Amino acid sequence: MGPADAPSSNNEEAEISRLSVSGTLSVPDKEQLELAEAILARLNPADSHELRQMSTRFGLVSGMLMMIVLLFWFLAIHVAGNEWGGNSGPSSILFDLNFSQISWLVPVLVFLATLLVSLSRERGGAIAATLGGGFFILVIYLAIEPVGHAMLATAGSDLMVSLMQTTRLGILGVLVHYSARYFLDAMLVTWVRSVLAGFDVVLGPQDEN
Numbered sequence: 001m002g003p004a005d006a007p008s009s010n011n012e013e014a015e016i017s018r019l020s021v022s023g024t025l026s027v028p029d030k031e032q033l034e035l036a037e038a039i040l041a042r043l044n045p046a047d048s049h050e051l052r053q054m055s056t057r058f059g060l061v062s063g064m065l066m067m068i069v070l071l072f073w074f075l076a077i078h079v080a081g082n083e084w085g086g087n088s089g090p091s092s093i094l095f096d097l098n099f100s101q102i103s104w105l106v107p108v109l110v111f112l113a114t115l116l117v118s119l120s121r122e123r124g125g126a127i128a129a130t131l132g133g134g135f136f137i138l139v140i141y142l143a144i145e146p147v148g149h150a151m152l153a154t155a156g157s158d159l160m161v162s163l164m165q166t167t168r169l170g171i172l173g174v175l176v177h178y179s180a181r182y183f184l185d186a187m188l189v190t191w192v193r194s195v196l197a198g199f200d201v202v203l204g205p206q207d208e209n
Contacts, residue, residue: 036195038122039188051193058186065179069107069172076168077103088161092145099165102142106169107176109135109142114180122188143169 045051077100091098097105116132119125143166150162 032195035122036192039192043185043189048193048196051189051196055186055189055193058182058189062179062182062186065175065182069175069179072168072175073103073107073172076171092142094142097142099146103169103172106139106142107172109139110173110176111180113139114177115184118181118184139173143173 043051043054045054088099092102113132113135116128116135120127120129120132146162146165147159150159
């Protein structure tokens with residue numbers, strides 16, 4: 001009964017899979033196929049042509065968002081920091097960082113956290129997800145710490161200034177998060193295209209469900 005059911009099981013897997021091996025000379029390993037399948041299942045491109053367009057589109061959006069991040073940081077913190085709530089205030093309890101230092105540390109941490117969590121989603125890595133989650137918590141703490149100082153009436157704290165600092169850090173974090181996601185998707189799509197080009201693998205039709 002078991003052998004009789006095997007062809008049916010294999011057919012079901014073939015229907016779910018978007019990739020099929022078209023030859024035996026150059027075949028990717030199982031891990032590469034599983035990762036490519038996970039990416040295709042999430043993005044669900046119609047064909048190879050749309051996959052190429054995705055690579056360009058994701059890269060374009062990521063670059064635009066990153067430029068917005070740089071311009072926002074330069075204008076809202078470096079140039080017009082005093083007019084946007086000020087850059088002064090109590091230093092962070094962690095490592096005695098001031099607001100200017102935190103304003104570039106937060107985007108870096110968000111970028112790393114987003115990459116780690118996104119990669120763990122594709123590859124199933126628990127360690128990467130754990131590190132990414134830890135970075136996200138650290139970012140949230142650094143972003144809301146100015147408000148915490150003001151609410152606890154720390155000397156030199158002003159609630160409005162603290163709210164503006166938290167708002168600017170939050171905007172930076174959100175913009176960097178989406179920029180990193182689009183950047184990673186562009187890299188993953190480019191990698192899938194390299195698998196299709198370098199191995200005897202064919203992309204099947206789009207799943208309509």
